[in-house]
Amino acid sequence: MQLLINIDVPDLAAAEALYTQAFDLTAGHRFGAGGVELLGLQAPIYLLQNAAGSVAAADARRGYGRHWTPIHLDVAVERLEPALERALQAGMRQETELREANWGRIVRLADPFGHGWCLLQFVGRGYDEITTN
Template identity: 55%
Template sequence: MTFLLNIDVPDVERATTFYTAAFGLTVGRRFGNDFVELLGWPAPVYLLTKQAGTMGAGGDRRRYARHWTPVHIDVVVDDVDAAVERALRAGAILEVAASDAPYGRIAMLADPFGHGFCLLAFSAQGTTRCSGRRPSVARQNKKYENNPMHSREHLEIPHFCDTEMM
């Protein structure tokens, strides 16, 4: 099974510029003028040109003003404050400044197309509520260690089995 991330945008070139500048992603393939693959995260990102007002899922029309969605991107970084500055320079909108949380540090932003995302860094003290102890990071990350698509910050994410911690 493979995971990938599709992001609908009204302007694929503008979105490519934003996502490469904000997150250091690189263009993989282009499928015509309206479909770009970005690489550099654990899953490939596909930017898809979909104009505002066209039909989306469930009869809801696409809109690119800031909107709430229960599914969003959390980008794990080593330094939240530096990542926020980079994202802002690329055109992101800061919604909640970086702050400390029980699991680490987090900031909430939106891309220029209204899609929310968080930048976060987990603290080394994280524990799992299901076991009461810190999981073996080495065991969790074994499947990623030889994959060039996974950066170092993705290799040391503690696993949380209780989403209330996040």
């Protein structure tokens, strides 16, 4: 199996510029004017242009204001501060202060399209610091 990450955006060019700058990704395949593959993480990210208000699922309509979803993406980085600065300069918005835990450090971000992201910096044994089995 392979994991593919699809992210709906209302403006493909703006989203491509944001994510390539914020996370040091590169464009792979293009799918006409409606999609682009971004490479550089363990799973490819596919940006899919879909207009606000278009049908998303069942009776739900797409909206790009800040929203909560039980799924968000974490990007693990070697050094949190430079990665945060790059993401902010690209257009991400910082939503929390940097938080420290025994597994590492984290900060929550939002992109201009309403999606939540986290930057993580693992320390010590990372999540193994808190595993119970």
